[in-house]
Amino acid sequence: MIENIEVRFRGLLGRFMLDAEFSVPARGITGIFGPSGCGKTSVLRCIAGLQRVPDGVCRIEGEVWQDANRFVPVHRRPIGYVFQEASLFPHLSVTRNLLFGAGKTGAGGPELAEIADLLGIAHLLDRAPRNLSGGERQRVAVGRALLSNPRLLLMDEPLSALDRATKSEILPFLEGLHETLRLPILYVSHDMAEIERLADHLVLMENGRVIASGPLADLQSDPGLPLAASSEAAVSLDARVVAHDAENGLLVLEVDGGRFITPGTAAVVGSRKRIRVGAGDISLSRQVPGPSTILNVLPARVLSSSAAGEHEVAAVLGLGLDGAGARLVARVTRKSWTDLALADSAEVFAQIKGVALRRA
Numbered sequence: 321m322i323e324n325i326e327v328r329f330r331g332l333l334g335r336f337m338l339d340a341e342f343s344v345p346a347r348g349i350t351g352i353f354g355p356s357g358c359g360k361t362s363v364l365r366c367i368a369g370l371q372r373v374p375d376g377v378c379r380i381e382g383e384v385w386q387d388a389n390r391f392v393p394v395h396r397r398p399i400g401y402v403f404q405e406a407s408l409f410p411h412l413s414v415t416r417n418l419l420f421g422a423g424k425t426g427a428g429g430p431e432l433a434e435i436a437d438l439l440g441i442a443h444l445l446d447r448a449p450r451n452l453s454g455g456e457r458q459r460v461a462v463g464r465a466l467l468s469n470p471r472l473l474l475m476d477e478p479l480s481a482l483d484r485a486t487k488s489e490i491l492p493f494l495e496g497l498h499e500t501l502r503l504p505i506l507y508v509s510h511d512m513a514e515i516e517r518l519a520d521h522l523v524l525m526e527n528g529r530v531i532a533s534g535p536l537a538d539l540q541s542d543p544g545l546p547l548a549a550s551s552e553a554a555v556s557l558d559a560r561v562v563a564h565d566a567e568n569g570l571l572v573l574e575v576d577g578g579r580f581i582t583p584g585t586a587a588v589v590g591s592r593k594r595i596r597v598g599a600g601d602i603s604l605s606r607q608v609p610g611p612s613t614i615l616n617v618l619p620a621r622v623l624s625s626s627a628a629g630e631h632e633v634a635a636v637l638g639l640g641l642d643g644a645g646a647r648l649v650a651r652v653t654r655k656s657w658t659d660l661a662l663a664d665s666a667e668v669f670a671q672i673k674g675v676a677l678r679r680a
């Protein structure tokens with residue numbers, strides 16, 4: 321079986337030229353990221369069959385939803401769609417809202433109790449939507465989409481209408497979906513922090529086109545793409561827990577070519593955790609640095625470098641003496657870069673001030 325989501329949509333939407341093409345694995349979460357108006361929503365609408373471009377191909381695990389000869393109408397596509405605003409039926413209880421889409425696609429889907437547990441809404445089932453908070457409403461909307469037993473979940477900025485506190489309340493539930501369900505999710509966002517936390521793969525868009533797609537960390541550390549040179553540059557790495565130091569409240573996590581120490585509670589050795597390493601949290605040194613409060617000092621090699629603004633350099637590092645391990649991006653001043661005579665393939669010690677645990 322072809323386990324990919326393959327799309328190509330080319331055509332004018334009003335005066336906007338959409339020319340988007342990508343192929344990503346039909347598993348995990350794929351983030352679709354790009355500036356406002358670059359065509360992210362249009363791509364989701366084309367996949368859902370809500371928008372039709374004449375030159376379009378959409379194949380989900382080999383099943384054709386659109387090509388030159390075929391266009392499966394929207395109601396025949398097994399998708400769940402979650403929008404920015406949860407559009408619940410005001411006159412129906414949470415349970416009736418949840419069950420609204422269920423049964424359309426036949427048996428074999430998840431059970432209401434299972435989904436309610438997963439989304440932390442089991443205690444809300446008898447409520448009316450008007451008595452829910454924004455975050456609760458959005459979780460019900462996600463639950464309703466899941467109960468229709470979709471083959472693909474489309475989420476269009478599902479958190480952007482929520483305040484910061486509510487966002488962080490919902491994110492763990494979305495991470496939970498990722499771990500529990502085998503459902504591929506396409507997740508549109510213009511907030512890199514959400515993408516860093518949730519996505520396994522990334523589709524980067526600009527002006528109606530896909531400028532890159534691939535595993536998230538590969539795109540974050542690609543010197544040819546805008547992410548590595550941005551002021552928010554960071555990499556998200558999926559690390560393996562190798563030890564928990566209970567006395568000091570620290571976790572030791574391993575990625576290719578290095579180990580990180582980060583504050584954390586007990587975790588099963590061998591389990592996976594996502595960490596985020598921000599480019600601005602890395603400083604570089606040519607020799608082993610002396611004792612300091614920084615817990616993480618990792619040997620690495622400079623793989624490439626590019627200008628980041630007028631006075632800074634974005635350097636892509638490969639962990640390990642040979643530089644063959646996981647990639648990081650460091651952002652340093654041009655002055656330090658020159659003073660230390662740093663250059664591509666230089667051996668360095670990366671001192672990492674903060675390593676954030678992102679997916680428990």
Ligand SMILES: Nc1ncnc2c1ncn2[C@@H]1O[C@H](COP(=O)(O)OP(=O)(O)OP(=O)(O)O)[C@@H](O)[C@H]1O
Nearest residue numbers: 333334335336355356357358359360361362363510
């Ligand atoms: N059916 C349509 N007819 C005319 N113009 C359209 C149509 N659909 C989309 N557009 C235009 O295409 C462009 C891309 O819109 P789209 O909503 O896909 O972008 P986006 O990346 O999702 O933006 P945002 O992040 O602001 O939601 C916009 O300029 C929009 O006005």
